[in-house]
Amino acid sequence: MSNKATHPPDTPLYPIREVSRLTGVNSVTLRAWERRYGLIRPQRTPKGHRLYAQDDITRIERILQWLNRGVPVSQVADLLDQPDTVEAPAPNAGDWESQRQQLQAIIEALDLPKLEAFYHQSLALYPLSAAINELWQPVVLTLEAKWAVQPDELVRRTFEAFLRSQVGIRLHYANQATRGPLILLNVMPDDPGPLWVLMAALMASEQGYRVQLLDHSLPLEDLPQAVARLHSSMVLLSSGQREADAYIRQALPDAAASLNVPIGVCGEVARLRDGELRDTSVHILGDDLPQAIARLRPLLRESGVL
Template structure:
């Protein structure tokens, strides 16, 4: 325990290790006295490993919707227990998809889509998707139509009712439709920037395309790089575009032995304030390394959208703080 209490980290390093911005660290200290860092002779804030571990727990709990004011009096063990209870109540991605699959079996839109897919009828499938989209917003369309269709296609392929050609056909048509929708979203010149791709060895583009469109629907300026890119290439794009965020689509496989090294290299090759988000069926297979690099793991399209909103709000706060430092 003694080693954990040694004050080793300045505020910039503490922010990178914990995933909590410098501005938020100061605000939590000032308003709630949650973490009171040691002060050096030159009045620099210094944080211990224990402080970092507690900050990580606080970040995860606030990401799950718990107000920081309700956490200020809890010990680190209390925070761990609360996080375990909260996570046990969150439906896993696979369970979410299974529920959508069951619901979809009685939904006319889904069944009509499946009929068009079985016959490789692109025109009919596009018409069905268009009608469904007009009845909802983009997030609802993704969660209630696109994902259930892809899940059901996957199950029918695995059970021998459909061929792999049907799955590829479905993905190609949906990607074409989604890209058309994305082009209609209005993106402002000063919009926050995000790079969207998948790491080397991840060849499925469906999750990345959906992530790209969801980001655009939230007003983000997205740079879509395609799939299966090296850490070096991803970092180059992020740094050259001055992006605030990266979304990594991780769908299959969930046991790539090179993934840990790739993610570590990516984390070290980008600026400290760039946020990494990861989502997809296989993301749980890399949970430890993603947690280690302070990535945000998203489990549903809504979770991804809410995470983008939270990051955007933090960007606004940081800009305001920088302005105040410079001019006030």
């Protein structure tokens, strides 16, 4: 399929905001794909406004399919006209690894201007789920493993402060723009910082939820009051640690059984403690954050919120 904007005169055309709604790709990303990689080439009105035909929308959906298979955006152009049966290139054939190395180096160098530019570029070029899955989550995992052996509180706290400010701005405006269910997001007691919960907050906000983020652990006994006063539809807890046995095996299941909204768990703790929580009232959402947030909708539907 060609990416040239040559359509019959009677072809229905859609403005960028409608294409964004139909595909789930924000307008900033659509413009970046066009300008930087030439992946799509919409028509223009005399005033320069973009107009997309149905085959443009189909092309965007194919781009998403390749990105969701782990292909970096720099390689997508060569694959768009290939049959669906063509296998994605091996992960090490792309530039994800080089991007991860670059991001980690920027974080460890405390180069905040470069970190801000990298952050905005990654969210412009990729759907958030791909940016989290292929870039930010792997780097956080690598850094946390490194910090467990060789702590670097300055780098950790600086990185946390950066993400807190960026995510906070995004949540502020997103919460005003949506009427979706309110998710109360909180870290677990043993997590040394809010990195996992900040990434979860980004994903939840992107999926249309209002997010109340608490990046310091709230005692489980205070959750009923927090849910009632904040009018939360569910509680989502996150951690990159195993958490204490007593917390996982008794305190958390007891809290979930007594709360009148669902409690979900995501992050590394969900993978590490899956077997111990599986037969409790706690909902195990997994350590893959995009998948974890995707599981919220059926869970909220089952509980009668949606």
